[in-house]
Amino acid sequence: MATLRLITIVAEAEVSDRLLRDLGALGVRGWNLIHGEGHWNRALDTAGPADFDGPTVRIETVAEEAVADAVMAHLAAAWFPRFAVFAWVADAEVMRPGKYA
Numbered sequence: 001m002a003t004l005r006l007i008t009i010v011a012e013a014e015v016s017d018r019l020l021r022d023l024g025a026l027g028v029r030g031w032n033l034i035h036g037e038g039h040w041n042r043a044l045d046t047a048g049p050a051d052f053d054g055p056t057v058r059i060e061t062v063a064e065e066a067v068a069d070a071v072m073a074h075l076a077a078a079w080f081p082r083f084a085v086f087a088w089v090a091d092a093e094v095m096r097p098g099k100y101a
Contacts, residue, residue: 002097005068054085
């Protein structure tokens with residue numbers, strides 16, 4: 001087993017195609033996409049999109065640390081200020097790591 005990074009992204013559904021293209025360009029080799037519904041309120045002291053209520057996608061992928069860092073930096077710069085998107089990263093113990101990263 002190897003330790004890779006599990007990247008989880010929740011976003012408004014209408015931007016999912018563009019978001020997946022960006023992930024591929026950053027070196028993400030595959031993902032799981034789950035459709036859902038969401039509601040969240042933007043913190044009053046932060047800039048970004050207004051409150052959100054509607055269709056969402058949850059994207060999960062496993063990547064090496066450098067790719068995960070690049071994804072999070074890109075999301076912070078290009079996506080968080082403009083869209084209802086949030087993300088987190090956690091360690092994942094993966095069998096067959098060469099298949100994913």
